[in-house]
Amino acid sequence: MGDSMIRAGLGISVSNVRFAYDGHKILDDIKLHIPKGTFSALLGPNGAGKSTLLKVISGYLEPQQGEVLVCDxxxxxxxxxxxxxLITYVAPDYRSSFEFTVEEAVMMGRIPHSDSLIGSSARDIEAAERAMLATKIIHLRDRPVTxxxxxxQQRVQIARAICQEPEVLLLDExxxxxxxxxxxxxxxxxxxxVGQGRTVLAVFHxxxxxxxxxxxxxxxxxxxxxxxxxPDRISPEIIEKVYGVKARILEDSGGKFRCVVPYSLAGSTDTPRETPEGRSGPETPQVNEGGFPVWLS
Incomplete structure (x- = not known):
């Protein structure tokens, strides 16, 4: 399949990306393709390169090799x-040191669409209102972010990202x-x-x-x-391969909920703890409506 066929309808396309800090490899030959209007997750242990990959996709960092396309x-x-x-990036652990109000901070999402530092058109104000309502911070609009x-503050960051009205949202935790x-x-x-057609890629722990x-x-x-x-293909083998821990994958009888429950480090002789009845759990234990194993509720 040619590149043009692969890229058709893609929100994000990362091809053969390599990135290093001072010669220290952080990303090695990354290839991933994400369709428009989908929600994807970046997972992995600390130091895996997740945050760096988001920054490369956002354009904040430039790779030494490879190409990143967003909406072609x-x-x-x-x-x-x-x-x-086109793109908004939300960093983790954001703390503002400036005395902006919540509304002013959210309105900064309109800067790419406006000629002024703080947008003030009717559309800008409407976009900010919608974002603050969606993130339930409208009652904080006059409070200083500090x-x-x-x-x-995390909700303010998300509201600013929504207010920006990008095609692609890159969210770190x-x-x-x-x-x-x-x-x-x-x-x-x-x-x-995502239902509105936007593409979301987020880092999760x-x-x-x-x-x-x-x-x-x-x-x-x-x-x-x-x-x-x-997600349906998650397995104990993948969890052990990526995180170095043994885990069980629990699901309800209808397959609606799945839950990863780690129980020991890889190489350990520990076994999963028993149910309250003193028996080991069944091959596919049930979970409650919240998605948790029944014996943990």
Whole structure:
């Protein structure tokens, strides 16, 4: 299949990308292709290269080799303003040191579309309102960002990204600092954006969150893409290969929920803990409606 056929309908195309810091290999021959209007997850242990790959795709870092296309455009050949209209990148652990209000910070997402530092057109204001409502920070609009908690600041970052109205959202740990309720709400928000035709690629440390929300899982290890699978193909072998831990994959009888439960390091002789009845769990134990093993509830 020719490159033109492969790239047709792709939101993100990464071809043979290599990246190094001071000669130290971070990414090695990465190839991945993500269709438009889909939600994909980047997974892997610490230091695997996940955040670096997001930065390369965003255009923030330029690879020493390879090519990145976003919506059929060469990312590293684009002007900054044009790239910002196409892509938004949300970094982890963002903390503002400036006394902007929440509304001002969210409105910064309109800068690529406006000639002023803080956009003020009717469309800009409407986009900011929608983003603040979606992320439930409208009541904080006049508060300084510096006065917010880490979780609230994360919501401001997500709202700014939504306000930017990009075609592609690159999110590094989008649920960092969020409580359980808003973590699920955030996944719903991202799902709605995908439903509108946007492409989402997010880094997750929580494999189970990715399993339940992404359509494709990309696993990195030591700078290499080692697995690219549909969530239904998750297996103990993949978890051990990528993370070096033994795990069980639990699911309900209808296959609606799946859950990865690690129980020991690879090479250990530990076995999964028994059920309350004193028996080892069945081959495919049931999980409750929240997606958790029944004996953990």
């Amino acid at each position: 455009k060469r990312v590293h050949s684009m002007k900054d303003r044009d790239r910002s209209r 006065a917010l908690s880490s979780g609230e 989008p649920t960092a600092h969020l409580d359980m309720s808003f973590e699920l709400e955030m996944m719903d928000i991202l799902g709605q954006l 929580d494999v189970n969150l990715a399993l339940r929300n992404a359509s494709t899982l990309f696993f990195l290890k030591q700078g290499e893409l080692v697995e690219s699978i549909h």
